[in-house]
Amino acid sequence: MQDRAAKTCRRLIRSAAEVFDRNGFTGSSVGRICAVAQVSHGAMHFHFRSKQALGEAVESCAAEILRGVTGPVPDRHPAPLQLLVDVSHALARRLSDDPVLRAGFGLARDPAWSNGECLWQHWREWVRGLLDLAGREDQLAPGVDLDDAALAITAVMAGLEELRRRPVRPSEQTVTPFWRLVLPQLAAEGIRDRLAPEGGPPSGDERRSRDERGSDAPGASEGAPRRPRRGCGVG
Known part of the structure:
Protein backbone atom coordinates (compact mmCIF):
# COMPACT_ATOMS: atom_id res chain seq x y z
CA MET A 1 0.00 0.00 0.00
CA GLN A 2 2.80 2.42 0.86
CA ASP A 3 4.57 1.64 -2.40
CA ARG A 4 1.37 2.22 -4.36
CA ALA A 5 0.77 5.53 -2.56
CA ALA A 6 4.33 6.67 -3.30
CA LYS A 7 3.93 5.80 -6.99
CA THR A 8 0.62 7.66 -7.15
CA CYS A 9 2.22 10.70 -5.54
CA GLY A 27 -4.36 27.72 -16.79
CA SER A 28 -3.97 24.30 -15.16
CA SER A 29 -6.95 22.65 -13.50
CA VAL A 30 -6.93 19.94 -10.87
CA GLY A 31 -9.27 17.96 -13.11
CA ARG A 32 -6.80 18.01 -15.98
CA ILE A 33 -3.92 17.01 -13.73
CA CYS A 34 -5.92 14.10 -12.34
CA ALA A 35 -6.87 13.02 -15.86
CA VAL A 36 -3.26 13.02 -17.02
CA ALA A 37 -2.19 11.14 -13.88
CA GLN A 38 -5.18 8.78 -14.22
CA VAL A 39 -6.17 9.20 -10.58
CA SER A 40 -9.38 10.34 -8.93
CA GLN A 52 -1.06 25.19 -4.61
CA ALA A 53 0.30 22.31 -2.53
CA LEU A 54 0.83 20.26 -5.67
CA GLY A 55 2.68 23.19 -7.24
CA GLU A 56 4.89 23.43 -4.16
CA ALA A 57 5.75 19.73 -4.51
CA VAL A 58 6.63 20.19 -8.19
CA GLU A 59 8.84 23.17 -7.37
CA GLY A 68 21.72 17.52 -8.40
CA VAL A 69 22.76 19.02 -11.75
CA THR A 70 24.88 21.83 -10.32
CA GLY A 71 26.18 20.36 -7.09
CA PRO A 72 27.62 22.81 -4.55
CA VAL A 73 30.04 25.53 -5.57
CA PRO A 74 33.47 23.91 -5.01
CA ASP A 75 36.07 25.54 -2.81
CA ARG A 76 38.73 24.73 -5.39
CA HIS A 77 38.67 23.47 -8.97
CA PRO A 78 41.39 23.25 -11.64
CA ALA A 79 39.07 24.56 -14.38
CA PRO A 80 36.06 26.43 -12.94
CA LEU A 81 35.12 28.01 -16.28
CA GLN A 82 35.07 24.62 -18.00
CA LEU A 83 32.94 23.31 -15.15
CA LEU A 84 30.55 26.20 -15.72
CA VAL A 85 30.35 25.39 -19.44
CA ASP A 86 29.83 21.67 -18.79
CA VAL A 87 27.09 22.24 -16.23
CA SER A 88 25.29 24.69 -18.51
CA HIS A 89 25.16 21.96 -21.17
CA ALA A 90 23.94 19.43 -18.60
CA LEU A 91 21.22 21.85 -17.51
CA ALA A 92 20.19 22.43 -21.14
CA ARG A 93 19.89 18.68 -21.67
CA ARG A 94 17.80 18.26 -18.53
CA LEU A 95 15.52 21.15 -19.49
CA SER A 96 15.02 19.43 -22.83
CA ASP A 97 13.77 16.12 -21.46
CA ASP A 98 12.62 16.70 -17.87
CA PRO A 99 9.14 18.27 -17.52
CA VAL A 100 9.50 18.57 -13.75
CA LEU A 101 12.61 20.71 -14.06
CA ARG A 102 11.01 22.81 -16.81
CA ALA A 103 7.89 23.31 -14.71
CA GLY A 104 9.98 24.38 -11.73
CA PHE A 105 11.71 27.05 -13.78
CA GLY A 106 8.39 28.00 -15.33
CA LEU A 107 6.71 28.48 -11.96
CA ALA A 108 9.61 30.68 -10.86
CA ARG A 109 8.75 33.19 -13.59
CA ASP A 110 4.96 32.73 -13.52
CA PRO A 111 3.31 35.96 -12.21
CA GLY A 129 30.04 31.40 -7.23
CA LEU A 130 31.87 29.67 -10.11
CA LEU A 131 32.89 33.02 -11.58
CA ASP A 132 34.14 34.17 -8.20
CA LEU A 133 36.21 30.99 -7.92
CA ALA A 134 37.60 31.54 -11.43
CA GLY A 135 38.59 35.05 -10.40
CA ARG A 136 40.40 33.79 -7.33
CA GLU A 137 42.24 31.29 -9.51
CA ASP A 138 43.29 34.11 -11.91
CA GLN A 139 41.35 32.50 -14.75
CA LEU A 140 39.17 35.50 -15.65
CA ALA A 141 40.08 38.19 -18.14
CA PRO A 142 40.92 41.60 -16.63
CA GLY A 143 37.94 43.83 -15.97
CA VAL A 144 35.25 41.13 -15.98
CA ASP A 145 32.30 42.22 -13.84
CA LEU A 146 31.11 39.10 -12.02
CA ASP A 147 27.54 40.29 -11.52
CA ASP A 148 27.15 41.31 -15.17
CA ALA A 149 28.59 38.00 -16.35
CA ALA A 150 26.34 35.97 -14.04
CA LEU A 151 23.30 37.94 -15.21
CA ALA A 152 24.17 37.36 -18.88
CA ILE A 153 24.65 33.61 -18.40
CA THR A 154 21.40 33.37 -16.44
CA ALA A 155 19.54 35.31 -19.12
CA VAL A 156 20.79 33.00 -21.86
CA MET A 157 19.57 29.92 -19.98
CA ALA A 158 16.24 31.63 -19.30
CA GLY A 159 15.87 32.36 -23.00
CA LEU A 160 16.76 28.79 -23.88
CA GLU A 161 14.19 27.49 -21.40
CA GLU A 162 11.53 29.69 -23.01
CA LEU A 163 12.47 28.64 -26.55
CA ARG A 164 12.07 25.00 -25.60
CA ARG A 165 8.35 25.66 -25.13
CA ARG A 166 7.97 26.51 -28.82
CA PRO A 167 6.79 23.95 -31.41
CA VAL A 168 10.30 23.84 -32.96
CA ARG A 169 12.75 23.37 -30.14
CA PRO A 170 16.37 24.34 -30.68
CA SER A 171 19.08 21.77 -30.18
CA GLU A 172 20.62 21.57 -26.76
CA GLN A 173 23.85 22.58 -28.51
CA THR A 174 22.44 26.11 -28.78
CA VAL A 175 24.55 26.75 -25.68
CA THR A 176 27.74 26.17 -27.69
CA PRO A 177 27.59 29.31 -29.87
CA PHE A 178 27.01 31.40 -26.76
CA TRP A 179 30.16 30.05 -25.14
CA ARG A 180 32.15 30.46 -28.36
CA LEU A 181 31.20 34.12 -28.30
CA VAL A 182 31.62 34.72 -24.57
CA LEU A 183 34.63 32.65 -23.48
CA PRO A 184 37.24 34.78 -25.34
CA GLN A 185 35.94 37.80 -23.42
CA LEU A 186 35.51 35.97 -20.12
CA ALA A 187 38.61 33.79 -19.80
CA ALA A 188 42.14 34.85 -19.07
CA GLU A 189 44.42 34.71 -22.10
CA GLY A 190 46.49 31.81 -20.78
CA ILE A 191 43.56 29.39 -20.53
CA ARG A 192 41.34 30.32 -23.50
CA ASP A 193 42.77 27.65 -25.77
CA ARG A 194 42.16 24.97 -23.13
CA LEU A 195 38.40 25.60 -22.87
CA ALA A 196 35.85 23.60 -24.87
CA PRO A 197 32.68 25.62 -25.56
CA GLU A 198 30.85 22.49 -26.65
CA GLY A 199 31.30 21.01 -23.18
CA GLY A 200 32.11 17.47 -22.23
CA PRO A 201 29.99 14.34 -22.83
CA PRO A 202 27.12 13.56 -20.44
CA SER A 203 28.34 12.06 -17.20
CA GLY A 204 27.69 8.44 -16.31
CA ASP A 205 25.17 9.52 -13.67
CA GLU A 206 23.34 11.66 -16.19
CA ARG A 207 23.13 8.82 -18.72
CA ARG A 208 21.90 6.43 -16.04
CA SER A 209 19.26 8.88 -14.87
CA ARG A 210 17.86 9.01 -18.40
CA ASP A 211 17.75 5.23 -18.62
CA GLU A 212 16.18 4.83 -15.19
CA ARG A 213 13.49 7.50 -15.57
CA GLY A 214 10.10 5.82 -15.49
CA SER A 215 6.74 7.07 -16.67
CA ASP A 216 5.53 7.49 -13.06
CA ALA A 217 8.66 9.23 -11.77
CA PRO A 218 8.46 12.93 -10.95
CA GLY A 219 11.89 13.46 -12.50
CA ALA A 220 15.18 11.72 -13.06
CA SER A 221 16.50 9.56 -10.27
CA GLU A 222 19.58 11.77 -10.08
CA GLY A 223 18.80 14.61 -7.69
CA ALA A 224 15.37 13.23 -6.85
CA PRO A 225 13.93 14.46 -3.58
CA ARG A 226 14.73 12.28 -0.61
CA ARG A 227 12.96 14.04 2.25
CA PRO A 228 9.50 12.56 2.94
CA ARG A 229 6.67 15.02 2.44
CA ARG A 230 2.97 14.49 3.02
CA GLY A 231 3.60 10.75 3.16
CA CYS A 232 4.48 10.61 -0.54
CA GLY A 233 8.14 9.75 -0.34
CA VAL A 234 9.09 12.79 -2.41
CA GLY A 235 10.45 16.16 -1.44
Whole structure:
Protein backbone atom coordinates (compact mmCIF):
# COMPACT_ATOMS: atom_id res chain seq x y z
CA MET A 1 0.00 0.00 0.00
CA GLN A 2 2.80 2.42 0.86
CA ASP A 3 4.57 1.64 -2.40
CA ARG A 4 1.37 2.22 -4.36
CA ALA A 5 0.77 5.53 -2.56
CA ALA A 6 4.33 6.67 -3.30
CA LYS A 7 3.93 5.80 -6.99
CA THR A 8 0.62 7.66 -7.15
CA CYS A 9 2.22 10.70 -5.54
CA ARG A 10 5.13 10.68 -7.98
CA ARG A 11 2.74 10.29 -10.89
CA LEU A 12 0.70 13.26 -9.67
CA ILE A 13 3.81 15.42 -9.40
CA ARG A 14 5.01 14.49 -12.88
CA SER A 15 1.55 14.96 -14.39
CA ALA A 16 1.14 18.32 -12.69
CA ALA A 17 4.54 19.35 -14.01
CA GLU A 18 3.54 18.42 -17.56
CA VAL A 19 0.29 20.40 -17.29
CA PHE A 20 1.97 23.41 -15.63
CA ASP A 21 4.67 23.33 -18.30
CA ARG A 22 2.07 23.53 -21.09
CA ASN A 23 -0.55 25.81 -19.54
CA GLY A 24 1.03 27.74 -16.68
CA PHE A 25 -0.22 27.58 -13.12
CA THR A 26 -3.44 29.57 -13.60
CA GLY A 27 -4.36 27.72 -16.79
CA SER A 28 -3.97 24.30 -15.16
CA SER A 29 -6.95 22.65 -13.50
CA VAL A 30 -6.93 19.94 -10.87
CA GLY A 31 -9.27 17.96 -13.11
CA ARG A 32 -6.80 18.01 -15.98
CA ILE A 33 -3.92 17.01 -13.73
CA CYS A 34 -5.92 14.10 -12.34
CA ALA A 35 -6.87 13.02 -15.86
CA VAL A 36 -3.26 13.02 -17.02
CA ALA A 37 -2.19 11.14 -13.88
CA GLN A 38 -5.18 8.78 -14.22
CA VAL A 39 -6.17 9.20 -10.58
CA SER A 40 -9.38 10.34 -8.93
CA HIS A 41 -9.88 13.72 -7.28
CA GLY A 42 -10.11 11.90 -3.97
CA ALA A 43 -6.72 10.26 -4.52
CA MET A 44 -5.21 13.59 -5.44
CA HIS A 45 -6.57 15.28 -2.29
CA PHE A 46 -5.31 12.40 -0.18
CA HIS A 47 -1.77 13.46 -1.12
CA PHE A 48 -2.17 17.19 -1.79
CA ARG A 49 -4.72 19.48 -0.18
CA SER A 50 -4.84 21.87 -3.16
CA LYS A 51 -3.33 22.80 -6.51
CA GLN A 52 -1.06 25.19 -4.61
CA ALA A 53 0.30 22.31 -2.53
CA LEU A 54 0.83 20.26 -5.67
CA GLY A 55 2.68 23.19 -7.24
CA GLU A 56 4.89 23.43 -4.16
CA ALA A 57 5.75 19.73 -4.51
CA VAL A 58 6.63 20.19 -8.19
CA GLU A 59 8.84 23.17 -7.37
CA SER A 60 10.53 21.36 -4.49
CA CYS A 61 11.24 18.34 -6.69
CA ALA A 62 12.58 20.58 -9.46
CA ALA A 63 14.84 22.39 -6.99
CA GLU A 64 16.31 19.07 -5.86
CA ILE A 65 16.92 18.06 -9.48
CA LEU A 66 18.64 21.39 -10.16
CA ARG A 67 20.86 20.98 -7.10
CA GLY A 68 21.72 17.52 -8.40
CA VAL A 69 22.76 19.02 -11.75
CA THR A 70 24.88 21.83 -10.32
CA GLY A 71 26.18 20.36 -7.09
CA PRO A 72 27.62 22.81 -4.55
CA VAL A 73 30.04 25.53 -5.57
CA PRO A 74 33.47 23.91 -5.01
CA ASP A 75 36.07 25.54 -2.81
CA ARG A 76 38.73 24.73 -5.39
CA HIS A 77 38.67 23.47 -8.97
CA PRO A 78 41.39 23.25 -11.64
CA ALA A 79 39.07 24.56 -14.38
CA PRO A 80 36.06 26.43 -12.94
CA LEU A 81 35.12 28.01 -16.28
CA GLN A 82 35.07 24.62 -18.00
CA LEU A 83 32.94 23.31 -15.15
CA LEU A 84 30.55 26.20 -15.72
CA VAL A 85 30.35 25.39 -19.44
CA ASP A 86 29.83 21.67 -18.79
CA VAL A 87 27.09 22.24 -16.23
CA SER A 88 25.29 24.69 -18.51
CA HIS A 89 25.16 21.96 -21.17
CA ALA A 90 23.94 19.43 -18.60
CA LEU A 91 21.22 21.85 -17.51
CA ALA A 92 20.19 22.43 -21.14
CA ARG A 93 19.89 18.68 -21.67
CA ARG A 94 17.80 18.26 -18.53
CA LEU A 95 15.52 21.15 -19.49
CA SER A 96 15.02 19.43 -22.83
CA ASP A 97 13.77 16.12 -21.46
CA ASP A 98 12.62 16.70 -17.87
CA PRO A 99 9.14 18.27 -17.52
CA VAL A 100 9.50 18.57 -13.75
CA LEU A 101 12.61 20.71 -14.06
CA ARG A 102 11.01 22.81 -16.81
CA ALA A 103 7.89 23.31 -14.71
CA GLY A 104 9.98 24.38 -11.73
CA PHE A 105 11.71 27.05 -13.78
CA GLY A 106 8.39 28.00 -15.33
CA LEU A 107 6.71 28.48 -11.96
CA ALA A 108 9.61 30.68 -10.86
CA ARG A 109 8.75 33.19 -13.59
CA ASP A 110 4.96 32.73 -13.52
CA PRO A 111 3.31 35.96 -12.21
CA ALA A 112 0.49 33.88 -10.75
CA TRP A 113 2.89 31.85 -8.62
CA SER A 114 4.35 32.89 -5.30
CA ASN A 115 6.45 30.60 -3.16
CA GLY A 116 9.78 30.46 -1.35
CA GLU A 117 11.76 28.51 -3.97
CA CYS A 118 13.30 30.30 -6.94
CA LEU A 119 15.24 28.09 -9.30
CA TRP A 120 16.57 31.03 -11.31
CA GLN A 121 18.02 32.56 -8.17
CA HIS A 122 19.76 29.30 -7.29
CA TRP A 123 21.22 29.05 -10.81
CA ARG A 124 22.40 32.66 -10.82
CA GLU A 125 24.02 32.30 -7.41
CA TRP A 126 25.75 29.09 -8.48
CA VAL A 127 27.06 30.77 -11.65
CA ARG A 128 28.22 33.75 -9.61
CA GLY A 129 30.04 31.40 -7.23
CA LEU A 130 31.87 29.67 -10.11
CA LEU A 131 32.89 33.02 -11.58
CA ASP A 132 34.14 34.17 -8.20
CA LEU A 133 36.21 30.99 -7.92
CA ALA A 134 37.60 31.54 -11.43
CA GLY A 135 38.59 35.05 -10.40
CA ARG A 136 40.40 33.79 -7.33
CA GLU A 137 42.24 31.29 -9.51
CA ASP A 138 43.29 34.11 -11.91
CA GLN A 139 41.35 32.50 -14.75
CA LEU A 140 39.17 35.50 -15.65
CA ALA A 141 40.08 38.19 -18.14
CA PRO A 142 40.92 41.60 -16.63
CA GLY A 143 37.94 43.83 -15.97
CA VAL A 144 35.25 41.13 -15.98
CA ASP A 145 32.30 42.22 -13.84
CA LEU A 146 31.11 39.10 -12.02
CA ASP A 147 27.54 40.29 -11.52
CA ASP A 148 27.15 41.31 -15.17
CA ALA A 149 28.59 38.00 -16.35
CA ALA A 150 26.34 35.97 -14.04
CA LEU A 151 23.30 37.94 -15.21
CA ALA A 152 24.17 37.36 -18.88
CA ILE A 153 24.65 33.61 -18.40
CA THR A 154 21.40 33.37 -16.44
CA ALA A 155 19.54 35.31 -19.12
CA VAL A 156 20.79 33.00 -21.86
CA MET A 157 19.57 29.92 -19.98
CA ALA A 158 16.24 31.63 -19.30
CA GLY A 159 15.87 32.36 -23.00
CA LEU A 160 16.76 28.79 -23.88
CA GLU A 161 14.19 27.49 -21.40
CA GLU A 162 11.53 29.69 -23.01
CA LEU A 163 12.47 28.64 -26.55
CA ARG A 164 12.07 25.00 -25.60
CA ARG A 165 8.35 25.66 -25.13
CA ARG A 166 7.97 26.51 -28.82
CA PRO A 167 6.79 23.95 -31.41
CA VAL A 168 10.30 23.84 -32.96
CA ARG A 169 12.75 23.37 -30.14
CA PRO A 170 16.37 24.34 -30.68
CA SER A 171 19.08 21.77 -30.18
CA GLU A 172 20.62 21.57 -26.76
CA GLN A 173 23.85 22.58 -28.51
CA THR A 174 22.44 26.11 -28.78
CA VAL A 175 24.55 26.75 -25.68
CA THR A 176 27.74 26.17 -27.69
CA PRO A 177 27.59 29.31 -29.87
CA PHE A 178 27.01 31.40 -26.76
CA TRP A 179 30.16 30.05 -25.14
CA ARG A 180 32.15 30.46 -28.36
CA LEU A 181 31.20 34.12 -28.30
CA VAL A 182 31.62 34.72 -24.57
CA LEU A 183 34.63 32.65 -23.48
CA PRO A 184 37.24 34.78 -25.34
CA GLN A 185 35.94 37.80 -23.42
CA LEU A 186 35.51 35.97 -20.12
CA ALA A 187 38.61 33.79 -19.80
CA ALA A 188 42.14 34.85 -19.07
CA GLU A 189 44.42 34.71 -22.10
CA GLY A 190 46.49 31.81 -20.78
CA ILE A 191 43.56 29.39 -20.53
CA ARG A 192 41.34 30.32 -23.50
CA ASP A 193 42.77 27.65 -25.77
CA ARG A 194 42.16 24.97 -23.13
CA LEU A 195 38.40 25.60 -22.87
CA ALA A 196 35.85 23.60 -24.87
CA PRO A 197 32.68 25.62 -25.56
CA GLU A 198 30.85 22.49 -26.65
CA GLY A 199 31.30 21.01 -23.18
CA GLY A 200 32.11 17.47 -22.23
CA PRO A 201 29.99 14.34 -22.83
CA PRO A 202 27.12 13.56 -20.44
CA SER A 203 28.34 12.06 -17.20
CA GLY A 204 27.69 8.44 -16.31
CA ASP A 205 25.17 9.52 -13.67
CA GLU A 206 23.34 11.66 -16.19
CA ARG A 207 23.13 8.82 -18.72
CA ARG A 208 21.90 6.43 -16.04
CA SER A 209 19.26 8.88 -14.87
CA ARG A 210 17.86 9.01 -18.40
CA ASP A 211 17.75 5.23 -18.62
CA GLU A 212 16.18 4.83 -15.19
CA ARG A 213 13.49 7.50 -15.57
CA GLY A 214 10.10 5.82 -15.49
CA SER A 215 6.74 7.07 -16.67
CA ASP A 216 5.53 7.49 -13.06
CA ALA A 217 8.66 9.23 -11.77
CA PRO A 218 8.46 12.93 -10.95
CA GLY A 219 11.89 13.46 -12.50
CA ALA A 220 15.18 11.72 -13.06
CA SER A 221 16.50 9.56 -10.27
CA GLU A 222 19.58 11.77 -10.08
CA GLY A 223 18.80 14.61 -7.69
CA ALA A 224 15.37 13.23 -6.85
CA PRO A 225 13.93 14.46 -3.58
CA ARG A 226 14.73 12.28 -0.61
CA ARG A 227 12.96 14.04 2.25
CA PRO A 228 9.50 12.56 2.94
CA ARG A 229 6.67 15.02 2.44
CA ARG A 230 2.97 14.49 3.02
CA GLY A 231 3.60 10.75 3.16
CA CYS A 232 4.48 10.61 -0.54
CA GLY A 233 8.14 9.75 -0.34
CA VAL A 234 9.09 12.79 -2.41
CA GLY A 235 10.45 16.16 -1.44
